[in-house]
Amino acid sequence: MTGGRAILIDRRRFLTSALAGAASLPLLSEFSRSVLADETGDLVVHGTSPMNAEGNLAKLVESWMTPVENFYIRSHAPVPKIDLDAFRLTVEGLVERPLSLSLRELAAFGQYSTVATMTCAGNRRSEHSLIKPVKGVPWREGAIGNAKWSGVLLSDVLKKAGLKDGARHVWFEGLDEIEQSSGIIPFGASIPIEKAMSDTEAMPGALLTTKMNDAPLNGDHGAPLRMVVPGYIGARSVKWLGKMIVSDRPSPNHYVATAYKLVEDGTPVEWAEQAPIYRMPLNSAICIPASGAAVKRGEIQVSGYALPSGRPGDTIAFVEVSADAGRSWTKAELNSPVRDFCWVLWSARVRVNAADSELIVRSTDSRGRTQPQTAEWNQKGYLFDAWHHVKLQTR
Amino acid sequence: MTGGRAILIDRRRFLTSALAGAASLPLLSEFSRSVLADETGDLVVHGTSPMNAEGNLAKLVESWMTPVENFYIRSHAPVPKIDLDAFRLTVEGLVERPLSLSLRELAAFGQYSTVATMTCAGNRRSEHSLIKPVKGVPWREGAIGNAKWSGVLLSDVLKKAGLKDGARHVWFEGLDEIEQSSGIIPFGASIPIEKAMSDTEAMPGALLTTKMNDAPLNGDHGAPLRMVVPGYIGARSVKWLGKMIVSDRPSPNHYVATAYKLVEDGTPVEWAEQAPIYRMPLNSAICIPASGAAVKRGEIQVSGYALPSGRPGDTIAFVEVSADAGRSWTKAELNSPVRDFCWVLWSARVRVNAADSELIVRSTDSRGRTQPQTAEWNQKGYLFDAWHHVKLQTR
Incomplete structure (x- = not known):
C-alpha cells in the first residue's frame, strides 16, 4: 500500500481487506481519524495518505441525502490536528x-x-x-x-x-x-x-x-x-x-x-x-446496474443521479436513458426533490435485447441544455460531463 | 445617420451613398481620418461615431492578405488626435x-x-x-x-x-x-x-x-x-x-x-x-455566394474563409461544405497558406438541387476538432462559432 498513489477500483475487494489489516499498524497511525473502507464497502478507497475515497455507487442512489459514511473524501494532506480551544x-x-x-x-x-x-x-x-x-x-x-x-x-x-x-x-x-x-x-x-x-x-x-x-x-x-x-x-x-x-x-x-x-x-x-473553475457542470451517471454487471435480456431497472450546473436557478428538467446506442430514449422518473445546487435521483425501466448491451444516460436542465455527447479532454481531467455509458454482460 | 447606432447590412447601398455625402459635412469633420465606405463597397459601415465597419465578404476572399481598405474597423471612440513628436x-x-x-x-x-x-x-x-x-x-x-x-x-x-x-x-x-x-x-x-x-x-x-x-x-x-x-x-x-x-x-x-x-x-x-476572453475560436464562413443570392440549380462555386483557434500550432486541417442540410459534405480546396494564427481561404464546387437551398460550412483543425453545430448564446454575443449557413434562392 503506497501512500498517495491511486488505486484502481477493480482492486477494491483486495484493498478493503488490506486496509482493514493495515489500519492497525503503528505506521498508519496518522490516518486514525480517517474513515477507511469498511467491510460493507461504503467507500471505494483510492489512497489513504492523504485519504481519497469515493462513494459506492449502489449505496449512493439509496438516499437523496448522502450519509457521511458514504460521502466522498478528497484530501490533499493528512487530517491536521487542531486544538479546538486555541482555534481561531x-x-x-x-x-x-x-x-x-x-x-x-x-x-x-x-x-x-x-x-x-x-x-x-x-x-x-x-x-x-x-x-x-x-x-x-x-x-x-x-x-x-x-x-x-x-x-x-x-x-x-x-x-x-x-x-x-x-x-x-x-x-x-x-x-x-x-x-x-x-x-x-x-x-x-x-x-x-x-x-x-x-x-x-x-x-x-x-x-x-x-x-x-x-x-x-x-x-x-x-x-x-x-x-x-x-x-x-x-x-x-x-x-x-x-x-x-x-x-x-x-x-x-x-x-x-x-x-x-x-x-x-x-x-x-x-x-x-485559463481562469479558475468555479461552477460544477450539468452531469449525470448510471449507478445501478454497475459497469460490467451481468443482466438477463428483457426489462431491467436502472437508477442513478443527475446534477444541474452550479448556475443559480438551474434544475434538472428530465433524464433520459438509452439501451440502443442513443437511437431511442426512455424518460426516467425523478425520485427526489428537484432543486438548484442539488442532485436528483432517478430510475427508469428499459429493455435490453442485444448481447453485451450498453446503457447511456443524459440529463437536460430547466434551460433546455443537454449534456454533451462527448467531453473535452483536459490535462488534469476535470469536469467530465459527457453522456454516461455503462457496459453490461447481457445473457 | 445616427452616430454609433448599428445599421443593417441590407441597407448597405443606401448607406454607402448616404455616407459618401455625409463625409463632407463639417459636423463629421472629427471622422476625417476614418475610411468611409466608398462606392465600390470595400467596407460595410455599422456606424461612424465611432467608426465600426466590416469587410465586404466578396472582396475579403479575393486575397489571403487583406488590403487595408477592406479590413474591418472596430473602434470604441473617435480616432484620437495624437502629436507624433510629443508621443511617448x-x-x-x-x-x-x-x-x-x-x-x-x-x-x-x-x-x-x-x-x-x-x-x-x-x-x-x-x-x-x-x-x-x-x-x-x-x-x-x-x-x-x-x-x-x-x-x-x-x-x-x-x-x-x-x-x-x-x-x-x-x-x-x-x-x-x-x-x-x-x-x-x-x-x-x-x-x-x-x-x-x-x-x-x-x-x-x-x-x-x-x-x-x-x-x-x-x-x-x-x-x-x-x-x-x-x-x-x-x-x-x-x-x-x-x-x-x-x-x-x-x-x-x-x-x-x-x-x-x-x-x-x-x-x-x-x-x-467569468474570465476575460483571450483566444479566438475555430471558425469558418461562406463568403460567396452571399446570403440570399439567386443561383441556378446545378453545380455552383462556393468560397470563404476558415480560421484556426488561437492555440499555438492549431491549423486548419480541412473545410467541408454541404448543400443538403449536412447529409453529405464536400471537402473544399485550400487556396492559401495554412498556418497557425492565420485564416485559410477555401473554395468548393457543390451541387444545389432543391428549391431554396442552404449551404453549410464547417472546419476541422489539426487536432481533429470540428466547429460545433450550434453555438452557445451569450449576453454580449461573442465567439459565435457554429457551422455557418447561407440561404439561397435556387431557381
Missing part, C-alpha cells in the same frame, strides 16, 4: 476590521442550514483517461454527495469585518499541510466577492459550516470548520478552514492559480490564460 | 526601470514582421441575435482580416524595462477617450505575461506595430502604435497604444473586467466568475 478563524486583507474568531464567537452569528451537492472537479476523471491518460486520483462516478450543511453565513462574517473598496475575491486557507516540491503549503481557494454575498432565502452564497447532516463535521470532512460554496466544485469548499483574506484578485494559492483549471496542452501560456 | 509610450508597474519611449526610441528596438489574422470577438454576432437579441454592433461575418504587421517585440520592450517578481499580466491603454456613464475612459486590455514573452521564430507573442501591410498604420487602425497579439481576439490588440502597466493581475479596465466575457444571465456573480 482569522479574517484579513481588504477589511475595515480584521477578525480573529474562536469557534464560540463564530457560533454567535446567526445559524443557517442548507442542502447542497458537493462534487469533486475530478469526478469521472477515469473517463478522460480512456481518451488520453491523465494523472490524479482516478475517480469514477462516486466523487459526489448531497448533504445538509449547517453553520454561519460567510456574508455575515464579511459584513462584520466590513469590506473595503476594491474587495473582489475572498481567499480561503486550510490548516492542512500539503507537501509540494516548493515546500509545504495549505490548501487554498477563493471565490468572487459577489458569490460570497449572493445569499437568497433558499440558498446562501457560502456557509462556514460546523455540521454535516446535523452531526458535527468529522476530521475527513474538515472539522472543526469547513467552507461550503453551493454550486461550485468541491475544491472551493475548503476544509479545516483557518484563514480568510479579502483581496482585489483571486488567490495565488497553487489550487487556484495553477490546479483546477481546464488546459489541454498545459503550456505556461495556457495555464495563465 | 510609457511602461510602468512591476518593472525595474519605468520607460517613456518616443517613436524614434521604439524604432531602435529590433524590427519584426508577422502575418496574423485579426478578428473581433463579436464577429458573427448577428447570428446570436437570431437565437435571442443581443446589443452591440450587429457584425455579420466580415469583422475579420489577415495582415502583415511590423514593429518591435513586446518582449524586447519588457526585457528593457525588466520584469519584477510577481509580474503576471501586461495592461495596455489606448489614447482614445470612450464616453461611459461613469466618465471618460481609455480602451484597455491585458494579456498574461507568459503570452507576452512567448515569442517563437515564426510568431511573436505580441508586437508593438507601426505598419500594416508594409504601410504606416492609418488612424482607424491605431496609428501611430498598435499592439498586435496573434491568436487573441481583436480587443486585446489595443489601438492608439499609449501606456503599458505590468501587474500581478489582469487589467481592471472595463473591457477586461466586464466586457469581453462570456456570460448568459449577466448577473454580477456571473460577470465576476
Whole structure:
C-alpha cells in the first residue's frame, strides 16, 4: 500500500481487506481519524495518505441525502490536528476590521442550514483517461454527495469585518499541510466577492459550516470548520478552514492559480490564460446496474443521479436513458426533490435485447441544455460531463 | 445617420451613398481620418461615431492578405488626435526601470514582421441575435482580416524595462477617450505575461506595430502604435497604444473586467466568475455566394474563409461544405497558406438541387476538432462559432 498513489477500483475487494489489516499498524497511525473502507464497502478507497475515497455507487442512489459514511473524501494532506480551544478563524486583507474568531464567537452569528451537492472537479476523471491518460486520483462516478450543511453565513462574517473598496475575491486557507516540491503549503481557494454575498432565502452564497447532516463535521470532512460554496466544485469548499483574506484578485494559492483549471496542452501560456473553475457542470451517471454487471435480456431497472450546473436557478428538467446506442430514449422518473445546487435521483425501466448491451444516460436542465455527447479532454481531467455509458454482460 | 447606432447590412447601398455625402459635412469633420465606405463597397459601415465597419465578404476572399481598405474597423471612440513628436509610450508597474519611449526610441528596438489574422470577438454576432437579441454592433461575418504587421517585440520592450517578481499580466491603454456613464475612459486590455514573452521564430507573442501591410498604420487602425497579439481576439490588440502597466493581475479596465466575457444571465456573480476572453475560436464562413443570392440549380462555386483557434500550432486541417442540410459534405480546396494564427481561404464546387437551398460550412483543425453545430448564446454575443449557413434562392 503506497501512500498517495491511486488505486484502481477493480482492486477494491483486495484493498478493503488490506486496509482493514493495515489500519492497525503503528505506521498508519496518522490516518486514525480517517474513515477507511469498511467491510460493507461504503467507500471505494483510492489512497489513504492523504485519504481519497469515493462513494459506492449502489449505496449512493439509496438516499437523496448522502450519509457521511458514504460521502466522498478528497484530501490533499493528512487530517491536521487542531486544538479546538486555541482555534481561531482569522479574517484579513481588504477589511475595515480584521477578525480573529474562536469557534464560540463564530457560533454567535446567526445559524443557517442548507442542502447542497458537493462534487469533486475530478469526478469521472477515469473517463478522460480512456481518451488520453491523465494523472490524479482516478475517480469514477462516486466523487459526489448531497448533504445538509449547517453553520454561519460567510456574508455575515464579511459584513462584520466590513469590506473595503476594491474587495473582489475572498481567499480561503486550510490548516492542512500539503507537501509540494516548493515546500509545504495549505490548501487554498477563493471565490468572487459577489458569490460570497449572493445569499437568497433558499440558498446562501457560502456557509462556514460546523455540521454535516446535523452531526458535527468529522476530521475527513474538515472539522472543526469547513467552507461550503453551493454550486461550485468541491475544491472551493475548503476544509479545516483557518484563514480568510479579502483581496482585489483571486488567490495565488497553487489550487487556484495553477490546479483546477481546464488546459489541454498545459503550456505556461495556457495555464495563465485559463481562469479558475468555479461552477460544477450539468452531469449525470448510471449507478445501478454497475459497469460490467451481468443482466438477463428483457426489462431491467436502472437508477442513478443527475446534477444541474452550479448556475443559480438551474434544475434538472428530465433524464433520459438509452439501451440502443442513443437511437431511442426512455424518460426516467425523478425520485427526489428537484432543486438548484442539488442532485436528483432517478430510475427508469428499459429493455435490453442485444448481447453485451450498453446503457447511456443524459440529463437536460430547466434551460433546455443537454449534456454533451462527448467531453473535452483536459490535462488534469476535470469536469467530465459527457453522456454516461455503462457496459453490461447481457445473457 | 445616427452616430454609433448599428445599421443593417441590407441597407448597405443606401448607406454607402448616404455616407459618401455625409463625409463632407463639417459636423463629421472629427471622422476625417476614418475610411468611409466608398462606392465600390470595400467596407460595410455599422456606424461612424465611432467608426465600426466590416469587410465586404466578396472582396475579403479575393486575397489571403487583406488590403487595408477592406479590413474591418472596430473602434470604441473617435480616432484620437495624437502629436507624433510629443508621443511617448510609457511602461510602468512591476518593472525595474519605468520607460517613456518616443517613436524614434521604439524604432531602435529590433524590427519584426508577422502575418496574423485579426478578428473581433463579436464577429458573427448577428447570428446570436437570431437565437435571442443581443446589443452591440450587429457584425455579420466580415469583422475579420489577415495582415502583415511590423514593429518591435513586446518582449524586447519588457526585457528593457525588466520584469519584477510577481509580474503576471501586461495592461495596455489606448489614447482614445470612450464616453461611459461613469466618465471618460481609455480602451484597455491585458494579456498574461507568459503570452507576452512567448515569442517563437515564426510568431511573436505580441508586437508593438507601426505598419500594416508594409504601410504606416492609418488612424482607424491605431496609428501611430498598435499592439498586435496573434491568436487573441481583436480587443486585446489595443489601438492608439499609449501606456503599458505590468501587474500581478489582469487589467481592471472595463473591457477586461466586464466586457469581453462570456456570460448568459449577466448577473454580477456571473460577470465576476467569468474570465476575460483571450483566444479566438475555430471558425469558418461562406463568403460567396452571399446570403440570399439567386443561383441556378446545378453545380455552383462556393468560397470563404476558415480560421484556426488561437492555440499555438492549431491549423486548419480541412473545410467541408454541404448543400443538403449536412447529409453529405464536400471537402473544399485550400487556396492559401495554412498556418497557425492565420485564416485559410477555401473554395468548393457543390451541387444545389432543391428549391431554396442552404449551404453549410464547417472546419476541422489539426487536432481533429470540428466547429460545433450550434453555438452557445451569450449576453454580449461573442465567439459565435457554429457551422455557418447561407440561404439561397435556387431557381
